[in-house]
Amino acid sequence: xxxxxxxxxxxxxxxxxxxxxxxxxxxxxxxxxxxxxxxxxxxxxxxxxxxxxxxxxxxxxxxxxxxxxxxxxxxxxxxxxxxxxxxxxxxxxxxxxxxxxxxxxxxxxxxxxxxxxxxxxxxxxxxxxxxxxxxxxxxxxxxxxxxxxxxxxxxxxxxxxxxxxxxxxxxxxxxxxxxxxxxxxxxxxxxxxxxxxxxxxxxxxxxxxxxxxxxxxxxxxxxxxxxxxxxxxxxxxxxxxxxxxxxxxxxxxxxxxxxxxxxxxxxxxxxxxxxxxxxxxxxxxxxxxxxxxxxxxxxxxxxxxxxxxxxxxxxxxxxxxxxxxxxxxxxxxxxxxxxxxxxxxxxxxxxxxxxxxxxxxxxxxxxxxxxxxxxxxxxxxx
Numbered sequence: 414x415x416x417x418x419x420x421x422x423x424x425x426x427x428x429x430x431x432x433x434x435x436x437x438x439x440x441x442x443x444x445x446x447x448x449x450x451x452x453x454x455x456x457x458x459x460x461x462x463x464x465x466x467x468x469x470x471x472x473x474x475x476x477x478x479x480x481x482x483x484x485x486x487x488x489x490x491x492x493x494x495x496x497x498x499x500x501x502x503x504x505x506x507x508x509x510x511x512x513x514x515x516x517x518x519x520x521x522x523x524x525x526x527x528x529x530x531x532x533x534x535x536x537x538x539x540x541x542x543x544x545x546x547x548x549x550x551x552x553x554x555x556x557x558x559x560x561x562x563x564x565x566x567x568x569x570x571x572x573x574x575x576x577x578x579x580x581x582x583x584x585x586x587x588x589x590x591x592x593x594x595x596x597x598x599x600x601x602x603x604x605x606x607x608x609x610x611x612x613x614x615x616x617x618x619x620x621x622x623x624x625x626x627x628x629x630x631x632x633x634x635x636x637x638x639x640x641x642x643x644x645x646x647x648x649x650x651x652x653x654x655x656x657x658x659x660x661x662x663x664x665x666x667x668x669x670x671x672x673x674x675x676x677x678x679x680x681x682x683x684x685x686x687x688x689x690x691x692x693x694x695x696x697x698x699x700x701x702x703x704x705x706x707x708x709x710x711x712x713x714x715x716x717x718x719x720x721x722x723x724x725x726x727x728x729x730x731x732x733x734x735x736x737x738x739x740x741x742x743x744x745x746x747x748x749x750x751x752x753x754x755x756x757x758x759x760x761x762x763x764x765x766x767x768x769x770x771x772x773x774x775x776x777x778x779x780x781x782x783x784x785x786x787x788x789x790x791x792x793x794x795x
Contacts, residue, residue: 424624424648426461426519427562427591429491433669434648435460435637435662436594437655438566438628439495439521441528442710446486447693451686452655453489455676456662461493466523469498469507483516491518495566497526498550499536505553512559520558522550524567524581525628527600529769538568538600539770541577544584546781551588562591566628566650569612571768572601575775578612582620594626594650600768604653614644626650633756634661634668634675653758657714659686677751680719684742687715691738702733718755721745 424434437444437452442465449462464482471479485492494517498504504522511517524547526537541547555563565585570576578595585593595616597608608629617625624647627640637649655661660676667674678686690711695704712729721729725745732738 424626426491426564426624427560429461429519429562431461431648433459433666434626434641435665435669436626436648436650437462437662438594438650438652439463439465439523440652441466441526443656445482445694445697446484446489447690447697448659449489450486450693451659451690452662455660456666458488459666460662461491461519462489463493463495463521466495466497466526467507469496469500469503472496472507473503473510485517493517493519493521495521495523496554497523497531497536499534499540499546501546501549501553504550505557508554508557508561508563512557512561518561520554520561520563521594522554522563522565524565525594525596527568527603527768532600533769533771535771535774539571539768539774541567541581542571542575542774542778543781544580544778547581548584548588551585551590555589563589564592564594565590566594566596568596569599569609571770571775572599578616579619582616582625586620586622590623592624592626592647593620594628596650596652597627597629601766603766610640610644613640613646617645617647624648628652630654632758634664637665638668654756657711657717658756659690679747679751680745680749681747683715683719684745684747687711688735688739688742692735695735701735705732705734705738708738718752719745719749720752 424431437449437460444463444465452462467479467483483494494511496504496507498507508520511520523537524541528537531537532539535543567578567581569578582593595613597610597612598604598606610627613625613627626648627644627646628650631637631640631649631651632654640646640649651661651665660678664675691705691708694707695701698704698707709730709732713726716726725741729738729741732741
């Protein structure tokens with residue numbers, strides 16, 4: 414196994430020390446409180462675990478679903494919220510609400526989402542193309558945050574002809590952002606192809622004043638070590654690599670502490686984690702059946718690589734009670750060892766898609782007319 418020989422500098426996000434320098438990427442419909450609990454348990458509480466995306470409009474309007482999504486367990490520290498917004502005024506109101514009501518200890522701003530319903534409104538990874546709008550949002554967020562650190566997560570740009578990460582990184586520094594995370598793909602790539610780690614290295618050289626975190630294609634702990642070694646980044650952000658693999662955070666802690674041992678759970682252990690995950694979801698939602706239904710999307714990720722027939726996979730994916738889920742898991746060959754090749758891409762892998770953007774978005778990166786509060790999304794999460 415690969416180890417990182419030199420001692421790593423501490424990653425500081427404002428007053429918070431993140432050691433090892435590992436961050437759970439916010440993922441809509443995934444990084445809710447139950448999943449964060451699982452990941453923290455495997456990491457021994459080490460690292461930073463960010464909520465799924467919270468829209469600023471939904472927060473200031475106190476949308477019921479959104480208010481549930483911002484709930485943190487008492488053991489979560491620091492409490493980290495990711496906000497999505499396109500209107501500086503609304504973003505500022507949301508940040509002030511978080512500060513005034515002590516809802517979080519760290520705020521991350523989403524400029525990396527490539528989903529069409531987001532980018533067609535000028536949000537997510539489309540927004541940094543409008544440099545003045547990005548600056549206005551960051552200025553309002555930082556001014557409203559007081560002592561709370563504000564970070565951003567972004568992509569390289571809209572496509573290879575419209576990259577934005579250099580300008581966005583410099584604007585972030587100038588407006589007082591604490592750290593930036595770069596996913597080494599464009600919006601057009603979505604989740605296809607290979608992440609451009611060289612872009613992460615270039616950004617680190619371009620904005621040495623603040624920490625730069627790398628994101629993209631970290632499927633196992635040794636990928637994280639390699640990214641830091643090859644790019645010089647200050648930390649890593651792990652997204653799809655932990656889908657169906659919450660124990661990856663235990664591996665990451667071990668790797669950064671110089672321990673070569675990695676977890677390779679047999680199917681019996683994986684089944685136990687699956688049942689616990691579904692149980693936590695039911696407790697969080699307040700309805701066992703809804704929790705198991707919400708868990709269905711995780712089944713294929715947990716079982717990737719194991720010899721489980723298509724009919725059994727289908728049955729597991731339509732369960733609606735913990736008893737049913739537990740019973741079906743017991744029908745599997747639970748003595749199967751961890752399969753070779755079980756790590757690797759999971760989740761969405763599409764790429765080279767046409768990017769949905771507002772009309773005329775690419776004509777002028779400095780013309781922000783027509784982008785305002787009406788472009789805000791009214792719901793949070795997945």
